[in-house]
Amino acid sequence: MSDTLLRVEDLCVDFPTESRRGRRRSVRVLDHVSLEIERGETLALVGESGSGKSMTALSILQLIPEPGRATAGEVLLEGRDLLALRESEIRAVRGNRVAMIFQEPMSSLNPVLTIGRQVAEPIRLHRKASKAEARERAAELLEAVSIPDAARRLDDYPHQFSGGMRQRVMIAMALACEPDLIIADEPTTALDVTVQAQILALLKDLTSRLQSALLLITHDLGVVARYADRVSVMYAGRIVESASAGKLYGNPSHPYTRGLLQSVPRLDDSAQTRLVPIDGQPPDLANLPTGCAFSPRCPQVHDKCRLERPELDSVVAATDDGPHTRACWGPEQP
Amino acid sequence: MQAYLLRRLLALVPTLLLTSVIVFLSIRLIPGNVIDLMLSQNDVSTVQDRASIEAALGLDEPLFLQYFKWIGGVLTGDLGRSLWRGTPVSEQILARLPISIELGLLAMFVALTVAIPTGIYSAIRQDTLGDYVARSFSLVMLAVPSFWLGTLVMVFPSVWWRWSPELEYTPFFQDPATNLSHMLVPAILLGLSLSAVTMRMTRTMMLEVMRQDYVRTARAKGLSESVVVLGHALRNGLIPVVTLIGLQAPLLIGGSVILEQIFMIPGMGTLLLEAVSQRDYPVVTGVFLVVGVSVLLINLMVDLSYGFLDPKVRHQ
Ligand SMILES: Nc1ncnc2c1ncn2[C@@H]1O[C@H](COP(=O)(O)OP(=O)(O)OP(=O)(O)O)[C@@H](O)[C@H]1O
Ligand SMILES: [Mg+2]
Numbered sequence: 001m002s003d004t005l006l007r008v009e010d011l012c013v014d015f016p017t018e019s020r021r022g023r024r025r026s027v028r029v030l031d032h033v034s035l036e037i038e039r040g041e042t043l044a045l046v047g048e049s050g051s052g053k054s055m056t057a058l059s060i061l062q063l064i065p066e067p068g069r070a071t072a073g074e075v076l077l078e079g080r081d082l083l084a085l086r087e088s089e090i091r092a093v094r095g096n097r098v099a100m101i102f103q104e105p106m107s108s109l110n111p112v113l114t115i116g117r118q119v120a121e122p123i124r125l126h127r128k129a130s131k132a133e134a135r136e137r138a139a140e141l142l143e144a145v146s147i148p149d150a151a152r153r154l155d156d157y158p159h160q161f162s163g164g165m166r167q168r169v170m171i172a173m174a175l176a177c178e179p180d181l182i183i184a185d186e187p188t189t190a191l192d193v194t195v196q197a198q199i200l201a202l203l204k205d206l207t208s209r210l211q212s213a214l215l216l217i218t219h220d221l222g223v224v225a226r227y228a229d230r231v232s233v234m235y236a237g238r239i240v241e242s243a244s245a246g247k248l249y250g251n252p253s254h255p256y257t258r259g260l261l262q263s264v265p266r267l268d269d270s271a272q273t274r275l276v277p278i279d280g281q282p283p284d285l286a287n288l289p290t291g292c293a294f295s296p297r298c299p300q301v302h303d304k305c306r307l308e309r310p311e312l313d314s315v316v317a318a319t320d321d322g323p324h325t326r327a328c329w330g331p332e333q334p
Numbered sequence: 335m336q337a338y339l340l341r342r343l344l345a346l347v348p349t350l351l352l353t354s355v356i357v358f359l360s361i362r363l364i365p366g367n368v369i370d371l372m373l374s375q376n377d378v379s380t381v382q383d384r385a386s387i388e389a390a391l392g393l394d395e396p397l398f399l400q401y402f403k404w405i406g407g408v409l410t411g412d413l414g415r416s417l418w419r420g421t422p423v424s425e426q427i428l429a430r431l432p433i434s435i436e437l438g439l440l441a442m443f444v445a446l447t448v449a450i451p452t453g454i455y456s457a458i459r460q461d462t463l464g465d466y467v468a469r470s471f472s473l474v475m476l477a478v479p480s481f482w483l484g485t486l487v488m489v490f491p492s493v494w495w496r497w498s499p500e501l502e503y504t505p506f507f508q509d510p511a512t513n514l515s516h517m518l519v520p521a522i523l524l525g526l527s528l529s530a531v532t533m534r535m536t537r538t539m540m541l542e543v544m545r546q547d548y549v550r551t552a553r554a555k556g557l558s559e560s561v562v563v564l565g566h567a568l569r570n571g572l573i574p575v576v577t578l579i580g581l582q583a584p585l586l587i588g589g590s591v592i593l594e595q596i597f598m599i600p601g602m603g604t605l606l607l608e609a610v611s612q613r614d615y616p617v618v619t620g621v622f623l624v625v626g627v628s629v630l631l632i633n634l635m636v637d638l639s640y641g642f643l644d645p646k647v648r649h650q
Contacts, residue, residue: 112644
């Protein structure tokens with residue numbers, strides 16, 4: 001039996017927009033998103049910019065920015081619905097059982113507080129540790145994320161750290177209470193390519209040592225191939241394909257996934273292989289087509305795709321490494 | 335740090351010299367001069383009288399010479415003597431300055447205790463009824479001059495309830511309670527009028543800061559909203575507000591000149607107005623000099639306080 005840590009089911013998030021002629025309208029930013037993460041596993045969430053990856057992450061901890069609301073669905077952490085928790089209850093989960101790392105290391109740390117204080121904060125809060133204990137633990141954590149001379153840098157401020165160092169600090173902060181789940185929202189996008197690999201390797205290493213699960217959000221499929229156990233692909237606020245990393249690479253079934261894979265340069269590719277970008281523009285969530293949201297850009301579109309929206313449950317050939325689902329009317333093989 | 339401080343203080347010198355020239359000349363350009371005033375009180379006004387008084391007061395010399403004599407004195411700590419009383423100007427100023435500083439500090443205290451909590455509240459309850467009330471109140475305080483409010487406070491309570499604010503000045507060290515009860519009403523009026531801009535600035539800055547990524551990080555750690563606002567956001571939001579406090583120093587001083595008059599407080603403002611109406615040139619220039627120095631020092635202190643609030647500045 002699988003050991004499910006987090007199960008997101010049919011999560012919908014709406015943002016109210018300007019009411020026109022007295023009628024309230026809203027944009028559906030997440031549309032029946034479902035995910036599952038097992039204890040200790042790494043799930044990658046991929047998709048173009050604006051597809052709703054960050055929103056999914058924020059919803060898990062009830063951190064959706066105003067005026068957005070989760071209007072339907074459940075976020076079950078070991079069976080307990082996080083969306084139904086009261087403010088004080090969800091606060092006990094944040095930073096403790098589920099921790100987050102954000103995309104922007106330069107702006108995600110408070111510029112006027114010392115690194116030591118910021119790393120120690122969740123320990124003092126959730127572990128009720130004394131100031132001295134928390135400080136000691138903060139030094140250990142900074143050491144664990146390979147910050148040289150960690151103990152002496154506790155009293156430094158964020159501006160004295162480089163971007164890569166700050167992201168290490170963010171990782172230390174996220175690990176502070178040894179969470180069951182770490183959500184890393186594009187943790188390396190803002191960093192130099194050379195630093196990216198180090199940070200990801202560090203993240204992967206530390207999460208596996210703590211046996212924490214990792215929800216790794218990225219739009220870089222190269223990253224996915226190396227670090228993820230399973231992958232969910234998002235498009236226009238929906239999950240369009242979900243499979244083990246191996247299956248997804250070897251046997252992508254949704255035309256959007258295939259498009260994404262083709263647009264990524266591969267290390268083993270010969271130099272003359274051309275990068276194929278996906279045609280067309282990312283969709284406007286306020287004006288989605290009636291049928292499949294990808295249909296205007298899909299190379300294999302047919303009539304049914306424009307009329308009816310495909311659901312995720314169409315199971316592709318059964319596999320031994322977990323289910324492989326997709327939301328598409330087209331043939332399973334191109 | 336000390337070198338920096340010294341450099342900053344030296345940089346004040348040209349500004350002060352320029353101010354002194356302007357003040358020195360402008361008071362002498364006001365129509366009606368001190369000799370006329372003195373003579374008009376004595377009925378006897380012969381040409382000889384006029385000349386002898388002028389000579390005695392040193393007003394017969396060319397302006398630039400008077401200026402150099404005066405500024406020379408200032409540099410050695412001598413602000414001259416009052417034309418009317420003959421006492422040293424510095425003595426008069428020293429007697430009045432603490433009173434004005436007390437009023438200023440009280441007003442600043444009122445301004446900040448009103449403005450900062452209200453500004454924070456308004457920001458975190460953006461577009462609620464409370465926010466509208468706070469913003470409307472600050473607009474009113476911005477629009478209504480404090481001397482008008484001062485007059486209202488003098489007139490209406492006495493008409494309605496036969497109550498009027500204390501108007502007898504008691505030195506603080508003689509009877510602190512009576513002194514404070516006298517100073518409090520003008521301090522509140524002055525403070526409220528200063529709080530308007532500070533409150534709006536605090537609100538704007540808090541709204542800005544609450545959108546920052548590090549506030550989201552703080553929430554994601556599980557901190558309560560009050561720790562997020564007061565522990566993480568506020569210090570960032572206050573950095574620009576502190577600048578504003580420095581910029582408001584002239585307003586504070588200007589406002590207290592008028593309120594000291596209305597509430598009969600014998601501070602620098604009262605001294606200045608007396609001196610101007612008597613054309614007591616050395617007193618007027620002396621007061622302006624002290625005010626100018628104070629404004630510049632307040633702004634210097636504001637600049638220095640950045641170091642405490644903003645670690646980036648501290649490490650430069
Ligand atoms: N405050 C908001 N109000 C209205 N719509 C919003 C708001 N924030 C985000 N959205 C919309 O939600 C959608 C999903 O945004 P999200 O940030 O989750 O995308 P993403 O997949 O993380 O993209 P990226 O790769 O750029 O980070 C976007 O289309 C965006 O326009
Ligand atoms: Mg994002």
